Amino acid sequence: MLDPKYVRSNPEEVAKLLKTKGFDFPVEQFVELENQRKELQVQTENLQSERNTRSKGIGKAKAAGEDIQPLLAEVAELGKQLDEAKANLSALQEKLEDLLVGVPNIPDASVPEGEDEEDNVEVRTWGTPRAFDFEPKDHVELGELDGQLDFETAAKITGSRFSMLKGKLARMHRALIQMMLDTQTEEHGYNEVYVPYMVNADSLRGTGQLPKFEEDLFKLPFGERHYYLIPTAEVPVTNIVRDEIIDAAQLPMKFVSHTPCFRSEAGSTGRDTRGMIRQHQFEKVEMVQIVEPSKSWDALEEMTGHAEAILQKLNLPYRVVALCGGDLGFSAAKTYDLEVWLPGQQKYREISSVSNMTDFQARRMQARWRNPETKKPELAHTLNGSGLAVGRTLLAVMENYQTADGKIEVPEALRPYMGGVTEV
RNA sequence: GGAGGGAUGGCUGAGUGGUCGAAAGCACUGGUCUUGAAAACCAGCGGUCCGAGAGGGCCCCAGGGUUCGAAUCCCUGUCCCUCCGCCA
16 A cells, blocks of 8 residues: 555655556545545544543542533533544545555656556576577477376366376476575575465455455355465465564565465466466465565565576576566566576566565555664565466476477486486 | 353553553663673653644454443454364
8 A cells, every 4th residue: 555645745646656557546536535534534533532521521520529410411412423423534534445455556766667568678688598409399298298297187177277297297396396495595595484375355455465356366255254365475474574563683584485376367368378377276486575665675686686596596598577667566666577488489488576565565564663763663665576486487497408309307406306317 | 063261562461430541570762880791770662643733533352332431341253272072
């Protein structure tokens, strides 16, 4: 959520900045509601003040043994007025809240302008796509050769957009997870956490998936309420600090977690239907940092490097792109995507996304730190990034490490995790 | 599933329907003392919203209710703890 004070005093500017994200901020409606709110709030608080003073008076009179009947009569009408004012005020505040909670984060000044992914800006590239002396296959074809990647059985068990791995390929998938976790914990100082894969609505509101993007989630009825399958570990891990006031000494907090992710893909029917690029269920190793505000931009660069380290270990060619305003996510102020080279598609495809959410999620979550300078609780900054999407990494390894006879060479970095297996 | 107990400031923990936003301790900040530090002593110290300010409102798990007045009484829910049963 944006800072209501800031929005209140600069509604036009907010509208202008949000336009770069393709969002129309309803300035007039907001200002109108705000003015009403102010008037009602003052009125209500005056009534409350009046009631408090009178009630105290009654208490004193009673203690002094005086007759309180006349005082009670005076107060009779006050209660009704107060109830009415309170009801009006809370209805109005709810409207304002509903409006603000649906407004995305403001892009950082450094974010390139643009409407969609076509306008993203390449920041750097790493590695060179391999020159094949045969026609490279895509991962679906490679998987079919010895049946280790099986979409049909997964479709029978569940439905479309699910996959099943077998044998050495399943092991390589697991090896990737171990390698990623070990790298982030042992080399980059992250604290590994194991978290729930189902979360409540408060957590999703905290990170920004609710209320706007409910249709992207799997929702599970549970008693009178609902739980949701996590779309990313960002949700449970970032919510570790929801409603907390963190000691400055504990910052930065750096968490890494491996979880499955579940997405309904409601808005993407027909996109990436072939292969395991876009699945309802996939594994991801996620990095999350909670930092003091002045450090978040450095942390974004650092975290991007932590994700890149995995691709470099696997010797997979990739590029880093800065997302343009129109392609930025709801909660992000700035995002770098890592795109890995896929010989099967002859394209770079997203394999990681690293974002600085600034104080946007922290405000929704009330995640604060105590600033030693001011001694006051202030909003922290939150960041998250994939390190990496495991399914997509697996298919990138398959396509980049394929041999002419349709086998897959095991990358050096994975061999310690594969019990010496060199070919899948 | 059954039976009990609990939830209060950064943390621990008192709290009688009416000067209770709340004792005390810890932590923290400042001071005295000290060559320096520790200890001791003194003082300060919750969060949030409105307001230019003066000042005021709200917050004792959450939501309702009773009352002129609720941390305190009543109802519902959530979470935690103990015991029994079941269970990977």
